[in-house]
Amino acid sequence: MKPGYKAIYQQYRQSIVSGLLKPGDKVPSVRVLASELGVARKTVETAWAILVGEGYLVSQGARGTRVNPDLQLNAAPTLDCSPAPVDELSPLAEVMRNQSGLLHPGIPALDAFPYKKWLLLGGKAVRSMSAGEMINPPLLGYTPLREAIAHYLNISRGLSCTAEQIFITSGYSFNLRLILNALTTANDKVLFEDPGYFFGAQALKRAANNLHFVPVDEHGLNVDYLQQYHSDARLLFVTPSHHSPLAVTLSLPRKHQLLAWAAQNNSWIVEDDYDGEFHYTRKVLPALKSLDSDDRVIYMGTFSKTVMPALRLSYIVMPRATLAAFRETAHISESGQPVLTQKIVAAFLSEGHFYKHLKKMRPLYSQRRHYVLRALEQVYPGIFSVEVSDGGMHIVAFLHTSTQDVAIAMIWQQHQLEVSPLSRWYNSTHKRYGLVIGYTNVRTQEEALSLLARPARETRALLKQQSEFTAGY
Amino acid sequence: MKPGYKAIYQQYRQSIVSGLLKPGDKVPSVRVLASELGVARKTVETAWAILVGEGYLVSQGARGTRVNPDLQLNAAPTLDCSPAPVDELSPLAEVMRNQSGLLHPGIPALDAFPYKKWLLLGGKAVRSMSAGEMINPPLLGYTPLREAIAHYLNISRGLSCTAEQIFITSGYSFNLRLILNALTTANDKVLFEDPGYFFGAQALKRAANNLHFVPVDEHGLNVDYLQQYHSDARLLFVTPSHHSPLAVTLSLPRKHQLLAWAAQNNSWIVEDDYDGEFHYTRKVLPALKSLDSDDRVIYMGTFSKTVMPALRLSYIVMPRATLAAFRETAHISESGQPVLTQKIVAAFLSEGHFYKHLKKMRPLYSQRRHYVLRALEQVYPGIFSVEVSDGGMHIVAFLHTSTQDVAIAMIWQQHQLEVSPLSRWYNSTHKRYGLVIGYTNVRTQEEALSLLARPARETRALLKQQSEFTAGY
Numbered sequence: 001m002k003p004g005y006k007a008i009y010q011q012y013r014q015s016i017v018s019g020l021l022k023p024g025d026k027v028p029s030v031r032v033l034a035s036e037l038g039v040a041r042k043t044v045e046t047a048w049a050i051l052v053g054e055g056y057l058v059s060q061g062a063r064g065t066r067v068n069p070d071l072q073l074n075a076a077p078t079l080d081c082s083p084a085p086v087d088e089l090s091p092l093a094e095v096m097r098n099q100s101g102l103l104h105p106g107i108p109a110l111d112a113f114p115y116k117k118w119l120l121l122g123g124k125a126v127r128s129m130s131a132g133e134m135i136n137p138p139l140l141g142y143t144p145l146r147e148a149i150a151h152y153l154n155i156s157r158g159l160s161c162t163a164e165q166i167f168i169t170s171g172y173s174f175n176l177r178l179i180l181n182a183l184t185t186a187n188d189k190v191l192f193e194d195p196g197y198f199f200g201a202q203a204l205k206r207a208a209n210n211l212h213f214v215p216v217d218e219h220g221l222n223v224d225y226l227q228q229y230h231s232d233a234r235l236l237f238v239t240p241s242h243h244s245p246l247a248v249t250l251s252l253p254r255k256h257q258l259l260a261w262a263a264q265n266n267s268w269i270v271e272d273d274y275d276g277e278f279h280y281t282r283k284v285l286p287a288l289k290s291l292d293s294d295d296r297v298i299y300m301g302t303f304s305k306t307v308m309p310a311l312r313l314s315y316i317v318m319p320r321a322t323l324a325a326f327r328e329t330a331h332i333s334e335s336g337q338p339v340l341t342q343k344i345v346a347a348f349l350s351e352g353h354f355y356k357h358l359k360k361m362r363p364l365y366s367q368r369r370h371y372v373l374r375a376l377e378q379v380y381p382g383i384f385s386v387e388v389s390d391g392g393m394h395i396v397a398f399l400h401t402s403t404q405d406v407a408i409a410m411i412w413q414q415h416q417l418e419v420s421p422l423s424r425w426y427n428s429t430h431k432r433y434g435l436v437i438g439y440t441n442v443r444t445q446e447e448a449l450s451l452l453a454r455p456a457r458e459t460r461a462l463l464k465q466q467s468e469f470t471a472g473y
Numbered sequence: 474m475k476p477g478y479k480a481i482y483q484q485y486r487q488s489i490v491s492g493l494l495k496p497g498d499k500v501p502s503v504r505v506l507a508s509e510l511g512v513a514r515k516t517v518e519t520a521w522a523i524l525v526g527e528g529y530l531v532s533q534g535a536r537g538t539r540v541n542p543d544l545q546l547n548a549a550p551t552l553d554c555s556p557a558p559v560d561e562l563s564p565l566a567e568v569m570r571n572q573s574g575l576l577h578p579g580i581p582a583l584d585a586f587p588y589k590k591w592l593l594l595g596g597k598a599v600r601s602m603s604a605g606e607m608i609n610p611p612l613l614g615y616t617p618l619r620e621a622i623a624h625y626l627n628i629s630r631g632l633s634c635t636a637e638q639i640f641i642t643s644g645y646s647f648n649l650r651l652i653l654n655a656l657t658t659a660n661d662k663v664l665f666e667d668p669g670y671f672f673g674a675q676a677l678k679r680a681a682n683n684l685h686f687v688p689v690d691e692h693g694l695n696v697d698y699l700q701q702y703h704s705d706a707r708l709l710f711v712t713p714s715h716h717s718p719l720a721v722t723l724s725l726p727r728k729h730q731l732l733a734w735a736a737q738n739n740s741w742i743v744e745d746d747y748d749g750e751f752h753y754t755r756k757v758l759p760a761l762k763s764l765d766s767d768d769r770v771i772y773m774g775t776f777s778k779t780v781m782p783a784l785r786l787s788y789i790v791m792p793r794a795t796l797a798a799f800r801e802t803a804h805i806s807e808s809g810q811p812v813l814t815q816k817i818v819a820a821f822l823s824e825g826h827f828y829k830h831l832k833k834m835r836p837l838y839s840q841r842r843h844y845v846l847r848a849l850e851q852v853y854p855g856i857f858s859v860e861v862s863d864g865g866m867h868i869v870a871f872l873h874t875s876t877q878d879v880a881i882a883m884i885w886q887q888h889q890l891e892v893s894p895l896s897r898w899y900n901s902t903h904k905r906y907g908l909v910i911g912y913t914n915v916r917t918q919e920e921a922l923s924l925l926a927r928p929a930r931e932t933r934a935l936l937k938q939q940s941e942f943t944a945g946y
Contacts, residue, residue: 110604119600122813126595131583134781170643171808177650203806308607310812333676335644339783340595341811 004039008047016056016067024069027057102451103372104418105245105394105438106275108305112364117353118344125343133343137336140327141168141315145342148349149301149315156355157276158290159299161317167326168337170312175270175300176203179235182329183268183298183322184208188234193221195425195432197244197272200237213427216243218387220250223257231265238269240288241276242392245425245436249390255288262296268319269297275305277358279391280366295319303345305393306358311341362391365440368448369395372439375448379456383463384434396422398434402463405433408455411462415454477512481520489529489540497542500530574891575924576845578718578867578911579748581778585837590826591817598816606816610809613800614641614788618815621822622774622788629828630749631763632772634790640799641810643785648743648773649676652708655802656741656771656795657681661707666694668898668905670717670745673710686900689716691860693723696730704738711742713761714749715865718898718909722863728761735769741792742770748778750831752864753839768792776818778866779831784814835864838913842868845912848921852929856936857907869895871907875936878906881928884935888927 012027027033030048034041052059058068140146146166153159169175184190187210192201194213204211212230215222221238230236238258240250250258262269271288289299302314318326348354369388376384376397384397399405405421412419412435422434442448485500494500503521507514525532531541613619619639626632642648657663660683665674667686677684685703688695694711703709711731713723723731735742744761762772775787791799821827842861849857849870857870872878878894885892885908895907915921 107608110607113604113607115602119602122599122602123596126599127592129588129592129595131586134583134586134783135580136777136782137785173806173808177806199805206805304609309609310607312610312808312811332672332679333646333650335646335785338785338811338814340814 004043005046008033008039008044012047012056023067025067027065027067029064102417102441103412103437103439105420105436106305106309107438107440108308108393109361109364109368109440110308111441111443112361113308114353114357118348121344121347121351121353125340125347128343129340133339137339137342139330139334139336141166141337142339142342142346144350145346146315148346152349152354153299153301153317156358157273157287157301159287159317160290161299165318165320165323167316167318167330168342169314169316170337171302171304171314172197172199172272172300173203175314175316176200176207178326178329178334179268179270179298179316180207181333182325184234189230189232191226191230191233191236192427193238193243194427195245195422196237196427197239197274198420198425200244200272201425201427204237215428215430216246216248218248220248220254221258223254223261226258227261231261233265233267235268235270236262237272238288239272239274241273241279242389244272244274245394245420245422246396247389247392247394248387250288255291258288259292259294259296263294267296268322270300271297272300274300274302275391275393276301277306278362278365278393280362280369281390289317292319295321298322306354306361307345307348311345313337313341313345365391365393368442369439371442371445371448372437372452374445375452378449379452380459383459393440394436394438396434396436398422398432402466403431403433404462404466405435407462408459409435411458412455417451417455477516478519481506481512481517485520485529494540496540498540500538500540502537574886574889575914576885576911577891578893578909579778579782580911580913581781581866582834582837582841582913583781584914584916585834586781587826587830591821594820594824594826595817598813598820601816602813606812610812610815612803612807612809614639614810615812615815615819617823618819619788621819625822625827626772626774626790629831630746630760630774632760632790633763634772638791638793638796640789640791640803641815642787642789643810644775644777644787645670645672645745645773646676648787648789649673649680651799651802651807652741652743652771652789653680654806655798657707662703662705664699664703664706664709665900666711666716667900668718668895669710669900670712670747671893671898673717673745674898674900677710688901688903689719689721691721693721693727694731696727696734699731700734704734706738706740708741708743709735710745711761712745712747714746714752715862717745717747718867718893718895719869720862720865720867721860723761728764731761732765732767732769736767740769741795743773744770745773747773747775748864748866749774750779751835751838751866753835753842754863762790765792768794771795779827779834780818780821784818786810786814786818838864838866841915842912844915844918844921845910845925847918848925851922852925853932856932866913867909867911869907869909871895871905875939876904876906877935877939878908880935881932882908884931885928890924890928 030041030044034044048057048059048065052065056068057065059065143163145168146163149166150161150163153161167178169178180190189210189212190204190208191212191214192204193216195216196213212233214226214230214236220240220243226236238250240255242249258269261267269288273287276287287299289297296319298319299317300314303311304314307313372395373386373388376386383400385400386395386397388395399408402408403423405423409419409421420436422436423431425436426432442451485494503514503517507517521530521532521538525538529541530538532538616636618641619636622639623634623636626634640651642651653663662683662685663677663681664685664687665677666689668689669686685706687699687703687709693713693716699709711723713728715722731742734740742761746760746762749760760772762770769792771792772790773787774790776784777787780786845868846859846861849859856873858873859868859870861868872881875881876896878896882892882894893909895909896904898909899905915924
């Protein structure tokens with residue numbers, strides 16, 4: 001991270017946001033600006049790449065690079081509204097991270113959490129602290145929690161695993177680092193879904209030298225493609241239960257095909273079951289790991305979606321053949337998770353509150369999804385289409401005709417609606433466009449309608465302007 | 474981590490431990506064994522290197538490699554006593570990690586912790602949880618805790634920093650990863666002390682491609698050496714208050730010299746102030762960071778030593794020029810620390826309990842160190858010598874004549890005394906030999922005497938055998 005490109009990026013972003021540079025204006029070529037500023041071309045290229053990625057600039061090949069002609073800038077630009085302590089951040093990461101708004105994907109229903117039970121268990125866990133629990137926590141996790149998770153997974157997700165295979169972690173980035181360190185060497189081929197979990201792709205681009213993307217269609221990951229091009233992959237990340245973000249379910253034949261691919265090529269599959277607990281139909285497909293007779297699947301689960309994100313508690317299920325590798329990695333570079341939170345969650349699980357809570361959340365989330373789907377139809381008729389899947393915590397509202405999901409998401413975010421532009425979750429150029437919308441905290445039909453109505457005028461104006469612009473060609 | 478070397482390592486260790494191979498026996502050469510087993514030479518070399526490092530084998534150059542003739546194996550070998558879930562671990566890491574025994578360096582006095590206050594604050598923190606505290610925690614830390622830490626550092630450690638510069642982390646390995654990601658690129662030169670913190674060196678050997686070691690003498694890090702050979706370093710890790718493990722304090726002239734070196738070469742210094750809170754004399758030297766007028770020092774502090782390791786809470790102070798780089802790194806690869814523990818610690822600090830607790834611990838630790846020093850003199854007259862420093866949480870008992878600290882530590886560990894062999898903390902061949910002994914949990918003079926007496930007979934026998942062996946040459 002050299003300061004060079006960032007300064008250029010910020011200066012140009014500021015110029016565009018403040019109106020000094022207008023939509024359609026040409027910006028200098030990489031060669032010219034690099035020589036003018038006395039920096040490497042790479043530096044300018046990086047700044048341009050970010051600005052293009054964020055939609056401020058568009059590259060038009062030999063015709064040069066311009067300020068995005070479709071750019072819609074409001075009187076009070078979003079970026080200037082960001083709170084002081086984060087003002088120097090990449091706005092991309094910032095926008096994707098912000099959870100304080102509404103409709104943010106992946107946040108559990110905060111109003112439906114069993115606070116009383118939780119406080120009771122929390123108080124108990126605090127009071128029962130022993131001297132032995134003051135020293136470093138067990139590296140792989142607090143034993144009663146590992147046991148409770150193994151029990152839960154056996155009963156609810158159809159896995160057959162033991163507590164010994166459970167590794168308690170602090171979340172997605174921990175899991176990713178741990179798995180890469182334990183199972184791969186520097187140049188191993190690593191595969192990720194396209195589209196795929198935004199932060200996963202970002203983190204892997206940094207951590208894996210030999211990263212490739214595998215397309216996803218309406219049946220989930222394209223396993224034929226995998227077999228054809230990637231028999232030499234070491235590791236594949238996949239979201240079979242509800243694809244992130246498309247929410248489609250990997251079909252059963254593909255699941256078997258995928259497991260066969262891994263067995264044949266000695267590859268490891270990481271099953272990210274980030275919201276597999278939430279299914280609203282009777283047709284519950286088993287977790288990939290439950291079909292994994294060759295023990296090629298590392299299963300990842302999290303309490304961020306089922307309990308609360310503030311816990312920073314998640315876990316992986318290690319295949320038996322990998323136990324030693326994971327332990328060794330843990331011994332060299334990890335130091336365990338805080339004991340207190342592990343104790344509370346262990347009691348939450350083993351006393352049955354977790355199961356009860358999930359059972360309550362399923363119909364609630366299904367209901368809340370319905371509110372949002374109906375509101376979308378009413379407020380934005382003909383603009384979005386939604387392919388309803390069997391569960392999860394978010395929907396994807398695809399744009400029928402527009403590709404302006406980034407601009408629309410920025411409008412919505414100005415109204416504190418923290419939806420995410422679908423195109424940002426793609427890494428190839430075969431993008432689809434739409435909004436990823438979390439519905440778990442929308443309490444009533446009226447609330448859904450009033451929230452979605454907030455950015456309606458501006459959204460329609462943007463789309464109208466765009467269609468006139470297109471028609472004008 | 475290929476299984477190959479580990480299998481070889483384990484097989485030979487087992488053969489030695491079980492007595493199949495006897496002290497002095499020759500083992501096959503790398504070339505011969507590699508060809509016999511059909512593995513790469515590197516694989517055998519790695520296994521041999523670990524066995525040599527752990528003292529099972531000794532390499533005698535052209536005369537080949539033998540089972541260590543000084544090896545003292547007890548009827549019930551340590552390694553077979555390890556509990557089932559960790560039996561496949563590298564015994565090195567395992568032994569260094571084990572905290573369940575006595576005399577382990579770096580564990581605070583568990584009997585002197587203000588439990589009542591803590592439980593009260595814990596209960597309060599649990600009960601006051603708000604919905605806003607259920608979502609992902611702030612990436613850089615819970616604001617009241619960042620403020621409380623800044624306040625504490627200003628008052629007690631002489632730093633002038635603001636809450637904005639505090640980054641709450643989960644411990645040493647987190648800090649290390651964060652700092653490397655934020656401030657270095659792949660081939661930047663990174664420097665570490667020799668000897669130096671055992672786990673730090675292990676982790677850096679994995680994470681930094683271009684790692685070098687800088688010798689430490691009785692005044693701390695050798696800054697002349699640094700200036701002579703490492704003007705091109707990007708990052709230096711140093712423990713100025715009480716060197717880890719030698720416990721010497723970096724002299725004030727050297728501190729200034731070190732800061733000048735960093736300013737001159739645009740290098741970053743990481744000050745690991747892991748137990749700087751514990752000083753028992755009036756001659757309190759300021760933290761390096763407090764003298765850092767050029768803002769080249771990243772300060773690392775931890776609550777593992779001052780409160781309890783189970784918290785997994787520590788922090789760094791970011792130089793102003795690095796704020797953006799750290800934030801960007803955090804946004805890409807981190808997700809914050811659990812809110813609950815941060816809330817409890819914030820209250821512990823801001824309500825003054827932390828200060829009171831430290832104030833009580835200083836005379837207590839000084840007293841307990843005295844118990845252990847006296848017991849060492851009485852039980853092992855003429856065997857160890859200790860250079861008493863101004864504070865810290867451990868002493869180094871240097872062996873006068875022997876180099877068998879690994880074998881001695883193994884004996885002590887069989888008596889549940891989790892002392893650490895000093896030579897293991899070195900990376901060069903200029904090693905010193907001794908035991909790193911934690912004294913914070915030794916409550917009385919009698920306890921000190923009885924603990925140290927446990928391995929006395931076997932320790933003396935080992936040393937006697939060794940001196941006869943030497944005399945026999």
